[in-house]
Amino acid sequence: MGAQVITITSGKGGVGKTTAVANLAVALAADGQKVVCVDGDIGLRNLDVVMGLENRIVYDVVDVIEGRCRLRQAMIRDKRLPELYLIPAAQTRDKSAVSPSDMVRLCDELRGEVDWVIIDSPAGIERGFKNAIAPADRVIVLTNPEVSAVRDADRVIGILEAEEKGSPGLIINRLNPAMVRRHDMLSAEDVLDLLAVRLLGVVPEDENVIVATNRGVPVALDGKSRAGQAFRNIARRLKGEDVPFLDLDDQGTLWQKLSRLTGRKSS
Amino acid sequence: MRFFERRPSSAKSAKDRLQLVLIHDRTDLTPAVLDALKDDLLTAISRHVEIDPSSVRIEVAHEGRSQRLVADIPLRSVTRRRTG
Numbered sequence: 001m002g003a004q005v006i007t008i009t010s011g012k013g014g015v016g017k018t019t020a021v022a023n024l025a026v027a028l029a030a031d032g033q034k035v036v037c038v039d040g041d042i043g044l045r046n047l048d049v050v051m052g053l054e055n056r057i058v059y060d061v062v063d064v065i066e067g068r069c070r071l072r073q074a075m076i077r078d079k080r081l082p083e084l085y086l087i088p089a090a091q092t093r094d095k096s097a098v099s100p101s102d103m104v105r106l107c108d109e110l111r112g113e114v115d116w117v118i119i120d121s122p123a124g125i126e127r128g129f130k131n132a133i134a135p136a137d138r139v140i141v142l143t144n145p146e147v148s149a150v151r152d153a154d155r156v157i158g159i160l161e162a163e164e165k166g167s168p169g170l171i172i173n174r175l176n177p178a179m180v181r182r183h184d185m186l187s188a189e190d191v192l193d194l195l196a197v198r199l200l201g202v203v204p205e206d207e208n209v210i211v212a213t214n215r216g217v218p219v220a221l222d223g224k225s226r227a228g229q230a231f232r233n234i235a236r237r238l239k240g241e242d243v244p245f246l247d248l249d250d251q252g253t254l255w256q257k258l259s260r261l262t263g264r265k266s267s
Numbered sequence: 268m269r270f271f272e273r274r275p276s277s278a279k280s281a282k283d284r285l286q287l288v289l290i291h292d293r294t295d296l297t298p299a300v301l302d303a304l305k306d307d308l309l310t311a312i313s314r315h316v317e318i319d320p321s322s323v324r325i326e327v328a329h330e331g332r333s334q335r336l337v338a339d340i341p342l343r344s345v346t347r348r349r350t351g
Contacts, residue, residue, distance in 0.1 A: 147281050154289050157332070167332075183276030190282050194289060196331040 002111030006118050006238070007040075007136035008171075011152030013123030015144045016173040019209060020231070021120040022050045023220040027235035029084035030221070034114040036075060038106070039089035040132035041122040042098055048088045052079065052216020062090035065102045071109055080221070085114070095127040100134030107135035116238075125159055133160065139168040140200060145175050145186040154195055169200035171234060176205045177248040201234035203227050204248050290327045294334055301325065308338065317343040 008017050008024075018041075025037040038061060039047035048054040059074040064087070078084035090097060103119075110117045121132035133139055139160055143153035153170075160168050172188050179185035188202045206227035212219035219228040220235075226246070233243045275283075291297055296304075305325045312318055324339040 147285055150285055151288060151292065155292060158293060161332070180278070183278045186278050186281050186285075190278065194282065194285050 003036075003107075003114045003117050004238075005107050005111070005135050005137045006116065006140060007121055007132050007138075008118065008140045008142055009121035009129060009132060009156055010123065010142045010149070011125060011156040012143075012149045015142055015149050016203075016209075017123075017142050018046050018050050018120050019213065019218075020140075020142050020171060020173065020203075021047060021118050022218040023228070023231035024235050024238065025084060025116070025118050026051075026078075026081065026218040027220040027232045028116055028118075028238070029078070029081040030232075031235065031239070032083070033116055033239075034083045035116045035118065036085040036087060036110055036114045037118040037120065038087045038110075040103075040119050040128060042089045042128060043091065043094045044122065045089040045091045047086060047120050048076075049216060050213055051086055051218065053086050053088075054216075057088050060088045060090040061106070062093050062097045064106060065098055071106070071113075075113075080217075095122070095131065098131050100131050103131045104135045125156065129156075133163070133165060136165065139165050140171055141168045141195075141197070142171045142173055143191065143195075144173055145180075145188070145191055150186070150191055150194055157195060157197055167197050170195060170197045171200050171203065173203045174205045175202050175248065181249070199245075200237055201230055202245065202248065203230040203234075204246070290329060290334060293332075294327065296327060301327070312340060317345075319343055 008021050010017050021037050025035045029035045037047060037051075039045055041047075042062065045060075048057060053076050056076045059069040061074065063069045064071055064074045074087050075085040076088065078086070107117055117135075119132050119136065122128035141153050141156055141160075143149045157168060160166070170192070172191050175188060176185055180187045188199070192199055204226045206219070206225055208222055208225035209219050209227050212222060212225070219225045220231040222228045230246055233246065236243045305323070308325065309318070309320050309323060313320075318340055322341050326337055327334050328337045329335070
């Protein structure tokens with residue numbers, strides 16, 4: 001009963017976990033769901049700036065765990081979506097301030113309050129990662145089509161299986177369709193073939209993500225952005241809807257578009 | 268004719284290299300361990316039957332996320348050895 005707890009993790013840092021958490025949360029909340037996201041990266045707080053909520057923080061997750069405030073007081077309401085909340089990470093503490101059982105207790109309390117709890121895991125496979133996956137009903141592994149990110153994703157998937165968290169869903173982030181066409185980037189099929197887990201979605205590389213993050217407005221709110229569309233589709237898949245995968249190839253050059261129109265196979 | 272030689276695409280290199288590295292990450296089997304295992308296996312089998320060590324192939328195959336050690340060890344024909 002209650003909320004589904006989802007943790008997004010990757011092993012490697014810098015692949016876009018925080019951006020993915022913010023966007024999936026925004027997409028679910030825009031769809032009428034009640035969502036709280038929890039920044040699990042104690043000491044390296046970032047989900048607040050990505051969501052544009054950095055000026056509203058009073059209490060953080062460690063304050064809740066150590067009993068300095070009530071859960072509700074640490075839940076910051078989003079500026080745009082009334083059913084979206086953020087529980088920020090503590091900035092002046094480290095990962096040892098939180099234990100896996102603290103996170104399980106916190107999420108059990110949240111389950112009664114919302115429909116979705118989305119946890120942003122820190123990079124790595126140590127304490128912060130263990131804290132982030134402890135309460136998860138489902139884990140999502142995020143990776144980039146790039147050797148070190150895929151290798152780390154494989155390690156994390158192995159650990160999740162060993163910890164009996166089940167097989168995670170996979171999001172491939174920052175795929176550049178033009179580079180894939182030139183055979184200069186691993187394709188989504190290559191990555192799936194290597195990691196052998198279920199695909200939740202592919203997010204194309206998109207400059208709008210940086211522009212949106214600059215403004216603190218997640219790109220999923222931008223109706224014209226391809227990455228935003230991809231995140232909205234993933235959110236719908238999380239809800240159990242059957243959404244076809246984006247055709248990332250339709251942004252080819254004029255010549256490639258013409259070739260397709262005339263039925264000629266390019267590449 | 269060097270100009271016409273095609274290097275494999277960088278995506279192909281990435282996939283091939285990852286395929287090998289993931290097998291080692293998942294199983295703790297480094298190429299050195301695999302070689303040692305192969306030597307031991309050959310010694311043990313040679314005590315009972317005659318084999319051609321150069322045609323033996325031992326590799327890790329994978330199916331989904333599980334791997335399996337596959338050994339292909341052709342036996343030397345006894346009749347051929349007698350006539351020859």
